[in-house]
Amino acid sequence: MSQNSMxxxxxxxxxxxxxxxxxxxxxxxxxxxxxxxxxxGAMIAxxxxxxxxxxxxxxSPLELSHAYIEVFxxxxxxxFVIFGLIGLFVGGxxxxxxxxxxxxxxPASIQSLLHYPDVTNAGIIPYLNIFxxxxxxxxxxxxxxxxxxxxxxxxxxx
Numbered sequence: 001m002s003q004n005s006m007x008x009x010x011x012x013x014x015x016x017x018x019x020x021x022x023x024x025x026x027x028x029x030x031x032x033x034x035x036x037x038x039x040x041g042a043m044i045a046x047x048x049x050x051x052x053x054x055x056x057x058x059x060s061p062l063e064l065s066h067a068y069i070e071v072f073x074x075x076x077x078x079x080f081v082i083f084g085l086i087g088l089f090v091g092g093x094x095x096x097x098x099x100x101x102x103x104x105x106x107p108a109s110i111q112s113l114l115h116y117p118d119v120t121n122a123g124i125i126p127y128l129n130i131f132x133x134x135x136x137x138x139x140x141x142x143x144x145x146x147x148x149x150x151x152x153x154x155x156x157x158x
Contacts, residue, residue, distance in 0.1 A: 023044035026040035031129060056152075076133070079127070
């Protein structure tokens with residue numbers, strides 16, 4: 001793709017920001033609408049990928065460093081495991097929905113702490129969507145950034 005197209009550079013940043021905003025909206029509404037963490041994370045990553053493809057790896061206005069992506073991926077994985085272990089220790093099952101407590105085994109203090117403030121009473125499902133979204137966003141973005149960096153190294157070597 002041509003790195004000098006002004007039309008692409010003019011349009012891609014607003015489209016990237018819209019994709020990121022729609023991805024965040026999909027993640028946060030995933031417990032009551034179609035979609036969720038994986039779909040929203042892929043939408044956020046597509047915004048980053050569009051920016052990297054149009055502007056190039058070093059010139060992208062939505063530039064993500066390795067440490068930045070690493071933190072997002074670590075928070076996503078760690079949060080998912082922590083919520084799973086909370087369910088295991090409090091409710092007896094891995095990823096037990098302690099925010100809704102179907103079997104009445106969770107103390108009221110823990111249930112009120114992890115209760116998602118929504119009329120649908122989804123419990124911990126929205127939090128899990130957020131962690132899955134972070135993990136998918138970081139994973140897909142890092143793959144494309146690595147490929148773009150490899151392409152840049154190959155072009156410099158020629």
